[in-house]
Amino acid sequence: MTHAEASVRQRGPVTGGNVGMGTEYLEVRGLTVDFDGFKAVTDVDLTLFQGDLRFLIGPNGAGKTTVIDAMTGLVSATGSVSKSGVELLGKKVHQIARRGVGRTFQTASVFEQLTVLQNLDIAAGADRSPWTLLRRRSGVLPEIEQALETIGLTDMADKPAGVLAHGQKQWLEIGMLLVQNADVLLLDEPVAGMSHEEREETGNLLRRIGAERTVVVVEHDMDFMRAFATSVTVLARGQVIAEGSVADVQANPKVQEVYLGSATAVADGTTEESGDQAEPSDKAEISDQTKAY
Amino acid sequence: MRSLLGRWQTWAGFGVAAVLLFGAAPVVLSDFRLSLLGKFLCFAIVAVGIGLAWGRGGMLVLGQGVFFGLGGYLMGMHLKIADAQIFGNDVPDFMQIAGVRELPGYWAPFASPAFTMLAIVLLPTAIAAALGLGMFKRRVKGAYFAILSQALAAALAILLVGQTSLGGSNGLNRFRTFFGFTLNDPANRRMLYFIAAAVLLIVVAVVRQLMQSRYGELLVAVRDGEERVRFLGYDPANIKVVAYTVAALFASIAGALFAPIVGFIAPSQVGILPSIAFLIGVAIGGRTTLLGPVLGAIGVAWAQTLFSERFPSEWTYAQGLLFIVVVGFFPAGFAGLGVLLKRRRTATNKGAT
DSSP states (O other), rough: OOOOOHHHHHHHOOSSOOOOOOOEEEEEEEEEEEETTTTEEEEEEEEEEEOOOOEEEOOOTTSHHHHHHHHHTSOEEEEEEETTTEOOOTHHHHHHHHTTTTOSSOOOOOTTTBBHHHHHHTTTTTTOOHHHSSBOOOOHHHHHHHHHHHOOOOOTTTTTTGGGGGHHHHHHHHHHHHHHTSSSEEESSTTTTTTTHHHHHHHHHHHHHHHTTHHHHHHHHHHHHHOOOOHHHHHHHHHHHHHEEEHHHHHOOHHHHTTSSSSHHHHHHHHHHHHHHHHHHHHHHHHHHHHHH | OOHHHHHHHHHHHHHHHHHHIIIHHHHHHHHHHHHHHHHHHHHHHHHHHHIIIIITTTOTTTTTTHHHHHHHHHHHHHHHHHHHTTOOSSHHHHHHHHOOOSSTTTTTGGSHHHHHHHHHHHHHHHHHHHHHHHHTTTTHHHHHHHHHHHHHHHHHHHHHHHHHHTTTGOOEEEEOEEEEEEETTTTHHHHHHHHHOOOOOOOOHHHHHHHHHHHHHHHHHHHHHHHHHTTTTHHHHHHHHHHHHHHHHHHHHHHHHHHHHSEEOOOTTTTTHHHHHHHHHHHHOOOSSSHHHHHHHHHHHHHHHHHHHHHHHHHHHHHHHHHHHHHHHHTTHHHHHHHHHHHHHHHHHHHHH
C-alpha cells in the first residue's frame, strides 16, 4: 500500500473531515449501477476524507445500500471508486476488503457458532500464511484485546457469538472491522433495532473509531444522524441531491421536498435548539478522544 | 492446566483406540471378522474426510465414490500386474481370457510400486483441487454442488463399465499378492488390517489438527457465512478446496486399501449408491464431530453385515428409515444427541442445586 503514512496515525484525531494533504481518502466519481436497465444509482460523486463521520441518508429505495454494495464489489458498477489513488471498481470482494475497505450489513452477520474471540481472530487474519492457519490459535493478539475493549465485549470473549444481544452483535461486527485493519468503514444501518442506550453507545463508539478512519454510515434514524454526523450526503432516486453539514442539509429545500412524506423528521430538526444541544456534548467527546489517543 | 489435561485426554483417547484396534480386535475376532472390520475401517477413513468437508465445510460431497474408486483401481492395476509378473505372464488373467496379448500403454507405469503409491496420493488430489477450484471459484454450492459431485460418480461408474481393459463391470479381482505378500496367508491379511487401522488413526489425527487449527475455525466460518468471510478479505474458494481435496485424498487411500482387503474393486463401488452409503454413516454418527463419522461408518457397516445375514431384504428398509429419522429429527446425529443429553443433565443439576 502506498498510503498509511505513520505520521497520519501519530497525529491526534480531528473530526469533521479533512486532516490535511497526504491523508487517506476515498473518491467516488460517476458511480452508476445498472440492474438490467433499471438505474439504481446514477452518477454519484462522493469524496470522503479520513476523520470524517459521513452519514448517507435518503428515503427508502434511494440507493444507499447499493452505493455501498458497489464500493465493496458486491454489485458491478461503472464509474470510479479510488481509495488513496488505487482504483477499487472491478476488483473482487475479497481484494477490496484487503485494501482496507470494510463493511457491515443491515442484519448482523457474525459467525454464531464461533466465539466472539474466534470471530475477531478470523477477521484479523486475512493475510496469514498457510503455516499459521494450520496451527492452533494461541493467546490473544494485542489488537484483538484492544478491539474487545473498544467494543466493550471483553467479558463475552469466550461466549459463542450467537448468544449476544442484537446490539452486541453489531458492535462485534464493528470490532471485526477494526481488527481487519480497515480504514474505510461502511456501516449499513448499524443502530437499526437498537435501544436508546445502545444507540448512544454505538454513536460514541463511531466517534471514537472515526477519528482516524473514514466512516460512512447509512442511516434512517434522523435523531441519531443529527447527534453524531459530521457531514451528510442525501441520496434520492439514486442521485446525490445534497451534501454538507447537518444544518446545511436540513436547510436545503430539495431535501425537505424529498422527505415531504416523512418531512417532519428532518424539518423538526432544523430548529436551532436541538442543534445546540448536540454541540457541547460533541465537543466534550472530541476532547476525550484526544486524551485517549 | 486445562490445555494440559485436554492434551492428556487426547493421547489417552488415541491410546484406547490403538489398544482396541491393535490389541483387542485381533484376539476377539476370527480372521474372517477381522478382515471384515478392515473393510469397515476403509469406510471409516472415507467418513473422516466427509466429516471434514460436509460437517465442517458444509460441502455435501455426494460423489466420494469417484475418489474411492480411483484409489481402488490404481491399486488394483498394480496388484494385477504384479500377479501376472509372478506367474510369468505379460498381461493379467482377465486380459488373457479376453485375448489381449499386450499390456495397454496406460497400465505399464503401474508395474512400479512407487509410481502406484504416488499416483494414489497425487492423482485424486490433483483432480479434486482442479474440480474444487472450478466449482468454488464459480460459487457453485449447496444442492448444485451435491448434484454435480453425484453426476461425476455416476459418469465414472458408467465409464468404467465400458472399459474392458479394466475388467468392465466385474472390475479388478482375484488379487493373489500384495507387494510380494501372498494374500492367502492369514498373517498377511492381518497385516493389511493393521495397515488400515494405522491409516485410520493417522487420518483422524490429521483431521483433528485441521479442526482445531485456525483453518478449522475459518472453515466453519465459511460454512456459516461464506459471503461474510469474503468481506473479511479471504477467498472462500481456497478454504473450501483444501477441505474438499483432503476428503478426496482420504477416500482414495481408503479405496487403495479396500481393494486388497476385500479382494476386488468394481464399478459397483464407485457409482451413486456407494457414494450415498458413505454419507449415511457420517450423518448417523454426527457429521460435525471428529469421531461421529468414524463410529457411524463402522456401526452402520457392521449392522448392515449383521442384519443382512439374517434379514437380507428388511435391512435396506431399516437403514433407510434410520437415515430419515436421523436427518429429520437429529440433524447432528448420535453425537449431537449425546451433547443434548449432557446439556439437559447439567441443566437439571443446576436446577436442583
